[in-house]
Amino acid sequence: MKPLLAIDNLRTILRTGAQPVRAVDGLTLEIQRGETFALLGESGCGKSMTALSIMRLLPDGGDIVQGSIRLNGDELLTLPEAAMRAVRGGRIGMIFQEPMLSLNPVMTVGEQIEEVLARHFTIGHAAAQARILELLAQVGIPDPARRKTEYPFQFSGGMKQRVMIAMALAGQPELLIADEPTTALDVTIQAQVLDLMRDLQRQMDMAILLITHDLGVVAEMAHRIAVMYAGEAIETASREHFFKHPAHPYSQKLFAALPTRHKRNQGLSVISGNVPPLSEIFVGCRFADRCDRAWAKCRQVAPPWTAVAPGHRVRCHLYATGEAQQPAINAFPQHSAAEVGQPLQPAEATPLLKVDDLRVHFPIHKGLFKRVAGQVKAVDGLTLDIAYGKTLALVGESGCGKTTVGKAILQLIPATAGSICLDGVELSGLHRRQLLKKRAQFQIIFQDPYSSLNPRMRIAEIIEEGMQALNHNLMETSKAGKNRTGQDIDALLQQVGLPVEAKWRYPHEFSGGQRQRIAIARALAVNPQLLICDEPTSALDVSVQAQILNLLKTLQQDRGLAYLFITHNISVVDYLADEMAVMYLGRIIERGYVTEVLDDPKHPYTQALLSAVPAIESKDSRAVIRLEGELPSPANAPAGCHFHPRCPHVMPICREVYPGVSQFGSTHMTHCHLYNSAF
Structure with a gap:
């Protein structure tokens, strides 16, 4: 099946200091029409820079030096800027992480959506106003006729995020890029936003590139997953296989670091150190310095991709060399009441x-x-x-x-x-x-x-x-x-x-x-x-x-x-x-x-x-x-x-x-x- 989005060997550098920062370093992935593809990893791994590279919205000093980005077969990297403007907000929509910083504070919500409509469609004022009301109602904003005349500061966090979704959908995109769309939201508002994205995806047969570090959101939303680390993908799998059998030591450590009840009486697993600076030139495995299973080869040779199951690949020497593998983590553990402990007895002393x-x-x-x-x-x-x-x-x-x-x-x-x-x-x-x-x-x-x-x-x-x-x-x-x-x-x-x-x-x-x-x-x-x-x-x-x-x-x-x-x-x-x-x-x-x-x-x-x-x-x-x-x-x-x-x-x-x-x-x-x- 022909993918909707195909990224091949993408390399993006940022020239902001003495040494260039390799923000995205050889990324390859495919997203099918109608599916949700999650890009998972820590801050500084290159997830958001991947999204900005797709949109060609890199900051000053940023440049794509190698690779290919094809949307339904059309190469985006060779398009002139005028043609790319029709793609942004049209064929590709984007929801940014912080809606308050992305919405214009001196324009009403209706005016901002109308800007998108005017840019991508030949449409009259009356038709635009009707379409604005339709979009606001579609994303669940009550009383859209009144609220389209209001400014972003008059909306709650969840409602601002809905406005961002309405703007992203105004151009009827084939692909929606959602960069941490629920990070700052309460769980109830987060659930509403995720439900909304799923419903709209089904209605429009739209693909979603979901960028997040929240494993719970990934488990709820994703069909397929890629784990990024230090600018490159290190594991790709279906949602079901990834959550049952995470293969890369980094992925396993992410699961082990999750706080759960059965860990109440013990410390959480911690990934020592930090993501290495992307300005350095890597020789071996980029995770080697933080991996407790690394050996000399890991620091000398970059690991190749190895298939561990159909549709599940990992970049790790443990699998390429046939070494004894770390036991797979069960992402859905069951624990008895004795393991998780019972409620503490009420304190006898006067409260602090x-x-x-x-x-x-x-x-x-x-x-x-x-x-x-x-x-x-x-x-x-x-x-x-x-x-x-x-x-x-x-x-x-x-x-x-x-x-x-x-x-x-x-x-x-x-x-x-x-x-x-x-x-x-x-x-x-x-x-x-x-x-x-x-x-x-x-x-x-x-x-x-x-x-x-x-x-x-x-x-x-x-x-x-x-x-x-x-x-x-x-x-x-x-x-x-x-x-x-x-x-x-x-x-x-x-x-x-x-x-x-x-x-x-x-x-x-x-x-x-x-x-x-x-x-x-x-x-x-x-x-x-x-x-x-x-x-x-x-x-x-x-x-x-x-x-x-x-x-x-x-x-x-x-x-x-x-x-x-x-x-x-x-x-x-x-x-x-x-x-x-x-x-x-x-x-x-x-x-x-x-x-x-x-x-x-x-x-x-x-x-x-x-x-x-x-x-x-x-x-x-x-x-x-x-x-x-x-x-x-x-x-x-x-x-x-x-x-x-x-x-x-x-x-x-x-x-x-x-x-x-x-x-x-x-x-x-x-x-x-x-x-x-x-x-």
């Missing part, structure tokens, strides 16, 4: 953190005199507690108030009402100097370490700044005090797995995972008892995520730290947390030990949230619940149960009265009328 009826409301000002016209109830009556040395995971969709809870606990934003008690001390009523003395006991790790680290300060200065501000024992100006501070910084860097000499470097000189380690070291510098972790692994590759999770678990064991772990990654919750609280529109709607909530979710929202998580398992083994609509505005919360507009089990009482607590044992509770009345 106790939050009672916390409310954080922000006033809405309108009119010339900025009168208060309403309230955004970001947090609306939240109660939780965390025991010493334990981890509570706070999960929920974006906009539900998770980060606001963390900032209110830290006293970075004032609480409207409620109590926040840390180690027996009420924080809300403390004066500034009193609060300063307590700040060393609780610290935060932000989601984006690059934005939270001062780019003009060296790492030693970043860590020392907090130590001097919050830890009076280190505020010594003597030479002995300075030496001790330096020793403490060295010890901290070693504790988080960084070399001592790293303290003289700047944040931009580190990878994403290393910057997160620096952020953790800065938080630990003042010996806190509580760490608030706000999505600390959401933007990290699987292998780097494993390093950070191992570090957090080790630090908890060594220092007795307690964590409030804010996340939407359920697999991380399953691996790391002791307890779990599900948040919806400013309130906790279900709470219990992790095994209780994940194995027997009670609230319909929790059930939908868990079912929407992409899973590396047989799709026939679980029912998927798709939520309709989006999270309501906290400025205008629905009456009664806040979830009732989206609930598949809604009853008349749900629209009138907020449900009370329903208890299932001593530790598992929910707020739902299903358990308060007959159903």
